[in-house]
Amino acid sequence: MDEMDEMYEVIQEFIVESNENLDNLDNDLVALEEDPTNADIMGSIFRTIHTIKGTCGFLGFGKLEKVSHVGENLLSKLREGELPLTQPRTTALLQMVDAIRQMLACIEESQNDGDEEYLELIENLAALQIADGEGEVDSAAAQDDAAAESAPAVEDDEPEEEERVKPIGAILVESGDVSSDDLAAAIQQQLDGDKTAVGEILVNKGVVKKEAVDKAVSKQSEAQTRASTASPSSIRVDVNLLDQLMNLVGELVLIRNQVLQFGESFDNPVFSTTSQHLSQVTSELQEQVMQTRMQPIGGVWSKFPRVVRDLSQGCGKQIRLEMEGKETDLDKSLIEAIKDPLTHLIRNSVDHGIEMPEVRTANGKAAEGVITLRAYHEGGQVNIEICDDGGGIDPEKLKSKALEKKLISEDQAKNMGEKDALNLIFKAGFSTAAAVTNISGRGVGMDVVKTNIENLGGVVDISSKLGEGTTMRIKIPLTLAIIPALTVTCAGDRYAIPQINLMELLMLEGEDAVSGIEQLHGVPVYRLRGKLLPLLYLNKELWGEDSAENAATNSNINIVVLKAGELQFGLVVDDVNDTQEVVVKPLGKQLKGINSLAGATIMGDGRVAIILDVFGLAENAKLLSETAQQGAGIHDEQLATEEKEKVSLVLMRNPDGGRMTVPLSEVTRLEEIQKNDIESVGNDEVVRYRGQIMTLINVFSLLPERRSSERLIADGEKEMESSGTQQSADSSGVVQVIVCTKGDKAIGLVVDQVLDVTEEVVEISGESSRRGVSATAVIQDRVTEFLDIDEVIAMSSGKSKRRSSHSGAEA
């Protein structure tokens, strides 16, 4: 190995080690803030920074050394009890930890400690070394600095030597060969500039025999070897190596499966014992290798005390974080994946869960809130709980919020139990408004948290008691690499379905197979204990082939009932095989984007089988839309409709029986006007209306007859037959007027009859059928013309002009 490589390795080791230490440091500092007299914690903090400082000096990272040095000085004052640990000091030290972390990241990336100088931080740390109100400490600190700078090597090695190996002098004093006074004199001589070793000075002075010193030296070196060879209980292993090992074990599991299957085909007792033995060893090996990838969850948790401290100080709350079950193990890959969702939940607890201190005391609680993180194994899964003793969540408020956002209907809200209401916070869209914080909801991004956890094959659950607090419960599997799965066959291919999604298996036989599956507007459903279960045909979902008919010809129908989060659905497959442990292999990048597929595995016969992603399937079949959670599946069309905006329309009837409409947004008011009140001004009809003179326009007498569409006419005739109200409207002595405002002038459109105001999604299907009509559309299953108000007004003024010119000619 050449020098560069060696240096690189040393640096890598330094980074890994320092990062580990820094994680502890965060916690230690927060713990120390609560218990400032704890000398153990103080000592550990000091040692960590000291080690970092020493090593980075040696490796030539100047900035890192500067920052850690000034931090160390502050810490040493704290350790000696010269200064009390105050909040600003803790904050500054935490900032120093951040800065060090940042520089370490920089070193990892580019082999240098970056461009940032951290001058402010250094100044701050230096300033904090001044005891409050004592100016002279400053110069002492400066001296300290100078001393440390001039002789860093001496100071650097001290504490560690102290711990492991005693200096010669101390050994000699201990053995009684030298008096401590003589030793002190020798050390003084050394400090005065004598470079000779302490032992030599002592021999030269004649206070001790050379043999005694030699003996002490050998004793010391013995201790040194002991210290360095004290066998460590753990070693650091490259993660890639573990991954490879895991892969190999996965392969071994597959071969085992193959051997077992092969063994069944011939009857040989020796072979079957051997293969059973192989099976046993493989299982054990698998377990052990999995174990090597297990990490205590404490690793993820370590940053939370800091998060809680910073956040709670930021929002003026008092919160204590308690952690139980730090040692609970789970797979490395899961540790990484669970980090973000957990952080999110904790932030939420701090932000929305725990109340302000004054609110708490007013409610008879301690001012300090407690968030408890708990982890434990249960039934081959890891449970993680985040409890707070905060104000809890009011399900009623959640419901009204969801109603307001149109996420649920009135009916749904009425029938919704407390549990379902609480689960509303996981709904997508619930979170988007800033207003979420003003109820005690925790909506922000919770849908994302839920999805992330579900992607890991986990579930998240919430329970809350108003006034007493909230608990979030997460259940995740121990590992993602090997999972129990159900294998099914469909169109000749085998597929594996993760057992975590599996609810039950149904087989419809005989008559049931024919009549059991019903159609709900084109969506196949099955009545499972009285509830409608939407069905997906696997062959259709995957290959687009309509296997509904195939299934019908098949005498039996196999339905695998699956759950994707809240949603249950049935997957119709040709055959259900068995359950087995499968080794999950990721798909290549060519197939990454297909969300119905979770991966692949190798079956006992050596062939590849696809592992299905139940969420992806449901999503692709549009089962996971918001309305779908009510039970039945939903029509594409309906979905598309929901995405479009609804428009409020005023519907009215023509004298010829046809329907017309104007958008409500263009209408100022709907009025009934007494015929007696209508006056004539020239050729225009007017009416006094709200202190104005309003021109009336008789819409239908203006419009040219429409002959453009036979459908329109047919519709018109139908309406005619059913109505016959035209005359009665006339004879009633009132006319119906739609008042519009153009500029600041009110204009009244006289119409035959206003039918309805409706909210519709408008799909313009036809173009304008005649002048004065902007478009046609089907509304409430009737062809309806959109009245072009501007055009009608223009036509009316044109008409009145024409009329007046007419009358002029006649006169």
Added chain:
Amino acid sequence: MQLCTFKLGDYFFGVDVEKVQEVIRHQEMTRIPLAKKEIRGLINLRGQIVTAVDLRLLLGLSKFSDSDEPMNIIICDDDGAVSFQVDEIGDVLDVDESSFEYPPETLKGIARELIQGAYKLTDRLLLVLDADKAVEVTA
């Protein structure tokens, strides 16, 4: 430069030997639902799952039928292995750089992206496939 040669329809192709992990005979395959049409299926290569690409289809030739038993050229990539399915595997040839020419401007489409050029052998042209690109475009 050494090229691992193979036949694809009427064409004679080569791919940089350094990119080739191994060459194997026809393998049983599992078809993959919802995948691009160029992706023929998944192969179990000693416990490693390899995606098989229909190289004929990728290059715009007539695709392999289900009864065809193409050979696999396994290309090793940072993210795993990909198999290019080809008609026939040929020898590994040492080629003379001086006989190389870039494709003419008239070569268009996906072939232009994937074919780096041709070595003029005495009796025919040896087209050079850009393995990295071919892996890339299937992703």
